[in-house]
Amino acid sequence: MEWVYFGTCIAILVTMVLAVVRGVVGPTIFDRVLAVNMFGTKTVLFIAVISFLSGRPDFLDLALAYALINFIGVFAVLLFFQSRGVRRAAEAERDAGK
Amino acid sequence: MDILLDIASTVLLVTGGFFVFVGGFGVMRMPELYTRMHAASLTDTGGAALILVGLMLQGGFTLVPLKLAAIFLFLFLTSPTASYALANAALLSGVKPPCRNETGKTFPGEPPVADGPKQSKSSAEKRTANKTVAGKAARKPAGKATRKPAKKAARKPARKKS
Amino acid sequence: MMTIVFSLFLLTMLVIVAVAILRTDNLFTAVMLSGIFSLIMAANFFVLDAADVALTEAVIGAGISTVLFLGALALTAEHDHSPPVGSWVPLVTSSALGGVIIFATLQAPRLGDPNAIVHKHVAPWYLENTPLLIDVPNVVTAVLASFRGYDTLGEVFVVFTACIGVMSLLGRVRPRGELIEEGEFDKRTDNLRHHLIPRVVGKMLVPFIVLFGLYVQFHGDFGPGGGFQAGALVAAGIILYSLVEGGARGRELVPEWFSGMLVALGAFTYAAVGVACMVMGGRFLDYSVLSHDPVHGQHLGILLIEAGVGMTVAGVMITIFHAFSRRGIR
Numbered sequence: 001m002e003w004v005y006f007g008t009c010i011a012i013l014v015t016m017v018l019a020v021v022r023g024v025v026g027p028t029i030f031d032r033v034l035a036v037n038m039f040g041t042k043t044v045l046f047i048a049v050i051s052f053l054s055g056r057p058d059f060l061d062l063a064l065a066y067a068l069i070n071f072i073g074v075f076a077v078l079l080f081f082q083s084r085g086v087r088r089a090a091e092a093e094r095d096a097g098k
Numbered sequence: 099m100d101i102l103l104d105i106a107s108t109v110l111l112v113t114g115g116f117f118v119f120v121g122g123f124g125v126m127r128m129p130e131l132y133t134r135m136h137a138a139s140l141t142d143t144g145g146a147a148l149i150l151v152g153l154m155l156q157g158g159f160t161l162v163p164l165k166l167a168a169i170f171l172f173l174f175l176t177s178p179t180a181s182y183a184l185a186n187a188a189l190l191s192g193v194k195p196p197c198r199n200e201t202g203k204t205f206p207g208e209p210p211v212a213d214g215p216k217q218s219k220s221s222a223e224k225r226t227a228n229k230t231v232a233g234k235a236a237r238k239p240a241g242k243a244t245r246k247p248a249k250k251a252a253r254k255p256a257r258k259k260s
Numbered sequence: 261m262m263t264i265v266f267s268l269f270l271l272t273m274l275v276i277v278a279v280a281i282l283r284t285d286n287l288f289t290a291v292m293l294s295g296i297f298s299l300i301m302a303a304n305f306f307v308l309d310a311a312d313v314a315l316t317e318a319v320i321g322a323g324i325s326t327v328l329f330l331g332a333l334a335l336t337a338e339h340d341h342s343p344p345v346g347s348w349v350p351l352v353t354s355s356a357l358g359g360v361i362i363f364a365t366l367q368a369p370r371l372g373d374p375n376a377i378v379h380k381h382v383a384p385w386y387l388e389n390t391p392l393l394i395d396v397p398n399v400v401t402a403v404l405a406s407f408r409g410y411d412t413l414g415e416v417f418v419v420f421t422a423c424i425g426v427m428s429l430l431g432r433v434r435p436r437g438e439l440i441e442e443g444e445f446d447k448r449t450d451n452l453r454h455h456l457i458p459r460v461v462g463k464m465l466v467p468f469i470v471l472f473g474l475y476v477q478f479h480g481d482f483g484p485g486g487g488f489q490a491g492a493l494v495a496a497g498i499i500l501y502s503l504v505e506g507g508a509r510g511r512e513l514v515p516e517w518f519s520g521m522l523v524a525l526g527a528f529t530y531a532a533v534g535v536a537c538m539v540m541g542g543r544f545l546d547y548s549v550l551s552h553d554p555v556h557g558q559h560l561g562i563l564l565i566e567a568g569v570g571m572t573v574a575g576v577m578i579t580i581f582h583a584f585s586r587r588g589i590r
Contacts, residue, residue, distance in 0.1 A: 001156070004108045006262060008149060011115035013269045015122030016303075020273045022125050022134070023296055024280040030131050030188045032292040036299075037180050038125065038138045040322065041173060042118065043299050045149050047306055047314075048169065049111075052153055053262070054309070057162040058483045061476065062306065062315045064165060065489070067172045068469050069323035069496055071180040073295060075458055075503045076327040078187040080288075080334055083450065085190075087334065172465070179461040186455060 005053040012046045033077050040070035103155050110152030117145035131188060132195045139181035146173050263307055270304045285340040291329040298322040308371075311484035312400045315476075319492040324577055327499055331584035394558045396481045404486065405562040409545045412565070413530055416572050420527045423576040427520075430583040450585075451506030462504035469497035477570050481559075487566040491573025498574075499581050507585035519578040526572030533564045 016039055023035030044063045051059040121141025128134045150170040157163040277300065281293045298321025305314035369376035390402045404412055452458045470493075477490030502510025534545040542549035547561025 001104055001107070004111050008111045008115040009262075009266065011119045013266065015118050016300075017269065017273060018122035018126050020277060020296060020300075023293060024276060028131060028188075028193060029286070029288050029292070030184060030191075030193060031134065032289055033184055033187075034125070034131070034135055034138055036292050036295045036326075037177075037184065038121070038142060039296050039299055041142045041146060041177055043303050043318070044169065044173065045118065045146055046303055048150065048153055048166065050266075050306065052156060057157065057160075057165075059306070059311050060162065060165040060169065061479070061484055062302075062311060062318060064169050064172070065315055065472065065476065065493060066302075066318045066322075067169050067176065068465065068472060069319055069493070071176040071183070072323055072496055072500050072503070073326040073330075074180040074183045075452065075462065075500065076330045078183040078455070078458070079450075079452060079503055080330050081187040081191050082452075083334060172468070175461055176465070179457055182457050183452075183455070 002053065005049055008049050009046065009053065012042050012049065016042050016046070033074060037070065037074055040066065040073075044070070107152045107155045110148050110155070114145045114148030114150075114152060117141050117148060121145060130196055131193055132185065135181055135185055135188075139178060142177045143174060146170065146177070266307045267304065270300055270307065274300050274304070287333055287338055287340055288330075290340075291326060291333065294329070295322050295326045298325065312398075312404075312486060312489070315484050315489045316492070319489055319496065323496050324492055324499065324581075327503070328580060328584065331581065335584065335587055393554070394562075395555045396559070396562065398481055398483060398485075400484075401480050401486055401562065401566075405565055406547060406558055409534075409547075409561075409565065412569065413534065413545065416527050416530050416569055419572055419576050420523060423523050423579055426580050426583065430580075430587070450508070452504045453506065459504050462500055466497050466501045469500065470494050473497060473574075477566065478563075480566055481562065487569025488573055490566075491570040491575075492577060494570070494574045495577030495581070498578050502581065502585060507582070510585065511582055514578055514582075516579065516582055519575045519582065522571045522575030523579060524575075526568040526570070526575060529568035529571065530565050533561060533568070537561070 019035045019038045019042065023032045023039070026032050026035060044067045047063040047066070048060060051057055051063070118141060121137055124137025124141065125134050128137055147170060150166050150173075154163040154166045157166065274297065277293050277297050281290050281297065284290055284293070298317055302314045302318035302322065305311075305317060373379070386399055386403055386407065390396065390399050394402045394406055396402045452462070473490045473493030473496075476485040476493055477487060478485075480486035480490070498510065498514050501513060505513075533547070533550075537546050537549055538544050540549045545561075548554035548557045550560050551557040
């Protein structure tokens with residue numbers, strides 16, 4: 001059974017590497033946000049599988065905490081882009097008024 | 099009984115690992131942002147479900163399967179919401195999905211275009227991407243375009259005031 | 261062997277992400293990549309069996325820091341305007357220092373070597389004496405809160421001082437200068453209320469996050485947890501509510517006077533426990549005198565100071581977030 005856990009961990013790690021590559025390469029910023037989000041859920045799975053692999057299931061609290069926190073960043077990104085239009089309009093108005 | 103649980107867990111974990119890997123592969127190879135989001139969000143939730151259920155079978159009758167069920171529940175709720183929020187942010191910032199515009203319904207904020215594909219990129223890869231995602235993406239702006247112009251119309255007077 | 265494989269993957273990714281953060285000039289990219297950096301570090305800590313540190317790094321580094329950085333980016337520019345530096349002095353200096361440090365680590369014992377000094381004298385002492393003196397299953401909490409409690413007092417006061425520093429820069433009163441009126445700025449751009457799905461899911465998850473924060477706070481004796489992680493989790497829940505409903509409603513939920521009071525009250529509680537120990541006949545932060553039995557005294561002391569730590573950390577995070585969200589557009 002341990003080898004199955006190890007194999008799953010390797011699959012998750014390879015996906016993490018692919019997500020990081022997308023985060024580094026990705027031409028638009030949304031690709032990078034997608035990479036962060038995906039990396040977050042893969043971290044949750046990685047922690048869950050490793051806690052079984054090392055025989056210490058009381059470490060699942062970390063996975064639970066991170067599953068709850070992961071999407072706050074994406075909401076902040078959405079808010080950031082939403083307010084960007086208004087911010088740019090305000091800047092343009094201020095620059096025009098100067 | 100134990101061996102049965104082990105076999106079931108192995109099958110679920112291997113399938114989950116495969117899903118997760120396919121998701122990562124899709125994020126690398128897909129040509130465009132929305133298709134990458136599609137690959138990432140589907141396999142995130144599906145692979146997570148398989149892996150967590152496979153681990154739950156190994157947990158026995160302790161608190162551990164309950165915690166795994168809680169993790170799965172929260173991932174199930176928040177991962178699609180995060181994809182929605184990201185797609186919305188991308189749409190608000192003007193990233194266009196690759197779609198053919200034949201019905202006259204437009205991407206929010208643009209004047210109507212009579213015919214022809216919206217993207218003018220001519221690589222073969224983009225054309226194949228257009229063909230495969232055209233059906234899905236053509237439905238997507240149609241649904242959003244009916245809601246968005248109403249909001250944009252409400253937003254535009256507010257913008258003009260400032 | 262498995263640890264080596266995992267660490268190899270994770271540390272390689274760390275180097276790639278670090279180089280990418282340096283080389284980009286779009287600050288938004290840098291913020292997202294530093295979120296990935298924190299997550300890789302959290303996974304790395306976890307592989308090395310340091311669960312408390314991994315939890316803290318994941319929650320604060322990848323959760324709250326990203327939100328605070330995005331708030332700061334909303335108030336400043338998105339692109340790095342520093343000119344490219346061509347001088348060779350920093351490169352030579354940092355390479356020399358890095359080389360000296362790497363040479364020094366070659367002399368240190370290998371990771372996990374049972375003959376290392378720390379594993380022969382320090383660690384066994386703590387592992388043997390924690391069940392006798394403190395009787396708490398999580399030795400990390402015992403060391404953090406009781407054996408090295410003075411150190412943690414310093415950490416709480418560092419967090420408190422950081423909050424004072426940020427508040428002195430960002431101010432507690434409305435900033436002067438041009439500000440788009442609250443009504444106009446507020447409607448579409450301050451909150452996510454018109455997006456139905458994030459609103460419903462976000463509001464539904466806020467009580468769970470706060471409840472989980474409380475669980476982590478009080479479960480710190482038995483598993484990974486404690487005050488720092490719990491404070492960050494509770495703050496993350498309140499920040500989620502503020503993101504979904506808007507800054508004004510978030511400030512109605514947890515007013516600024518309340519979060520400021522939490523900051524001071526937490527640090528005060530910690531120091532007050534120490535003084536109470538002195539008053540009851542022991543030394544400063546010697547919890548054994550707090551109750552009829554030394555072990556119970558230790559439990560009570562750890563409970564109180566972890567509560568203090570949690571209050572301060574939660575208050576600081578909420579205060580800093582409100583300070584950013586209050587500023588609007590200048």
